Amino acid sequence: MKMIIHRGSHEIGGSCVELKGSSTRIFVDIGQPLDNRKVNLPDDIENCDGILISHPHADHYGLIGMIPDEVLLYCSSLTEKLIQASGIFSNKPALTNKFIHFTKWEKFQIGEFTITPYLMDHSSADSFAFLIQDNESALFYSGDLRATGRKSVLFKNILKTSFPEIDVLILEGSTMGFEPKEFPDEASVEMKMIEIMKNESGPCFLLCSSQNLDRLVSAFKAAIQSDRIFVVDIYTAWILQIFSSISENIPIIQWEKVKVLSKGFTAGNHYEVIKKHPEYFTSFSREIYKAENMITMNEIENNPNRYLIKTNYTEKLIKKLNINHSSLIYSMWSGYLTKEHNPKGYLQYEALKNEPSINFVYAHTSGHAYVKDLKKLAKALNPKMLVPIHTEHSEEYPKHFDNVHFLLDGQELNF
Numbered sequence: 001m002k003m004i005i006h007r008g009s010h011e012i013g014g015s016c017v018e019l020k021g022s023s024t025r026i027f028v029d030i031g032q033p034l035d036n037r038k039v040n041l042p043d044d045i046e047n048c049d050g051i052l053i054s055h056p057h058a059d060h061y062g063l064i065g066m067i068p069d070e071v072l073l074y075c076s077s078l079t080e081k082l083i084q085a086s087g088i089f090s091n092k093p094a095l096t097n098k099f100i101h102f103t104k105w106e107k108f109q110i111g112e113f114t115i116t117p118y119l120m121d122h123s124s125a126d127s128f129a130f131l132i133q134d135n136e137s138a139l140f141y142s143g144d145l146r147a148t149g150r151k152s153v154l155f156k157n158i159l160k161t162s163f164p165e166i167d168v169l170i171l172e173g174s175t176m177g178f179e180p181k182e183f184p185d186e187a188s189v190e191m192k193m194i195e196i197m198k199n200e201s202g203p204c205f206l207l208c209s210s211q212n213l214d215r216l217v218s219a220f221k222a223a224i225q226s227d228r229i230f231v232v233d234i235y236t237a238w239i240l241q242i243f244s245s246i247s248e249n250i251p252i253i254q255w256e257k258v259k260v261l262s263k264g265f266t267a268g269n270h271y272e273v274i275k276k277h278p279e280y281f282t283s284f285s286r287e288i289y290k291a292e293n294m295i296t297m298n299e300i301e302n303n304p305n306r307y308l309i310k311t312n313y314t315e316k317l318i319k320k321l322n323i324n325h326s327s328l329i330y331s332m333w334s335g336y337l338t339k340e341h342n343p344k345g346y347l348q349y350e351a352l353k354n355e356p357s358i359n360f361v362y363a364h365t366s367g368h369a370y371v372k373d374l375k376k377l378a379k380a381l382n383p384k385m386l387v388p389i390h391t392e393h394s395e396e397y398p399k400h401f402d403n404v405h406f407l408l409d410g411q412e413l414n415f
């Protein structure tokens with residue numbers, strides 16, 4: 001087998017790896033770089049035998065809009081649904097690519113490659129690692145993973161799995177070079193949320209990604225334990241609806257303790273999207289207006305300490321609501337709070353932090369594995385070569401792993 005990392009050998013995001021056998025050529029991930037710089041597709045990608053998408057984060061799938069329709073895209077069914085939903089709510093044209101769905105842990109074939117998708121614990125739902133084999137060699141692509149989320153059992157199971165001899169492990173290292181922060185795992189984030197909500201006499205607001213399934217579930221559980229109702233915007237309500245296709249334990253607006261802000265300005269852009277795509281949303285466009293599923297600003301003002309509110313319009317909502325005090329739980333990467341990483345958006349957070357009537361609290365844990373867990377994974381897979389990807393600090397790898405082999409973007413490796 002031959003491999004080329006087209007992007008990702010020395011950066012987090014934009015991952016794209018090409019694999020060539022004697023008669024088959026595939027790509028693994030086709031991500032948009034996190035800095036959103038313009039990049040070209042790898043040469044001759046239009047004639048490949050397929051592209052695997054590890055999970056529905058744009059730094060792994062973001063360039064699929066540029067891929068010709070005849071190229072087959074392999075991902076899980078949930079991944080396709082989340083990618084389509086992101087596109088629709090961003091007012092992008094619907095994707096016309098051909099998706100082929102694989103099932104977790106079930107082997108499938110692309111030409112001479114046999115591929116086994118392993119479901120991993122990550123901040124996105126349905127994040128997969130891939131074991132890719134041909135007649136001669138075996139490669140393991142870690143995708144994005146962690147060991148400390150709500151699905152940490154998946155990580156433990158991987159450590160117990162018996163694998164064939166692995167020639168190459170392509171291992172993500174997002175946390176390489178960073179010290180673990182205040183919150184070691186998802187459970188500690190949930191505990192912090194409960195503490196904040198119990199001590200707040202006004203409403204609590206949550207800033208997090210609507211596609212971070214673990215975080216939404218943590219927030220819902222924390223709300224219940226604090227005797228609050230979980231209030232979401234239309235977009236988040238729809239994403240929860242999609243998530244509910246994989247588990248009946250996902251909080252959706254039909255649940256008594258979940259409500260949607262579907263009227264007034266907080267419905268704004270989202271409702272325009274729903275009106276534009278009736279065939280896509282079907283009965284959901286009626287569900288969000290059923291009295292038992294929705295909530296109004298008045299109801300929040302009347303009982304402010306009964307709600308945890310997750311909306312894309314938090315800043316505006318805080319200003320419009322007639323309330324004296326609130327807590328704002330910031331539950332995303334701390335980099336977005338800095339000028340260095342978020343030159344356009346950080347001032348909006350500064351304003352919220354400096355507002356005396358808002359108790360601004362950080363409660364977040366990484367979606368990526370710490371070095372100690374990556375070491376466990378490397379030990380379990382015992383590869384002949386370990387190639388860094390999805391990292392800003394590949395130079396750290398030899399301190400922690402044996403057989404590290406560095407590649408530059410575009411450099412070919414034969415094994």
Ligand SMILES: [Zn+2]
Pocket residue numbers: 012013057059060144390
């Ligand atoms: Zn990533």
Ligand SMILES: [Zn+2]
Pocket residue numbers: 055057122124144
């Ligand atoms: Zn990811």
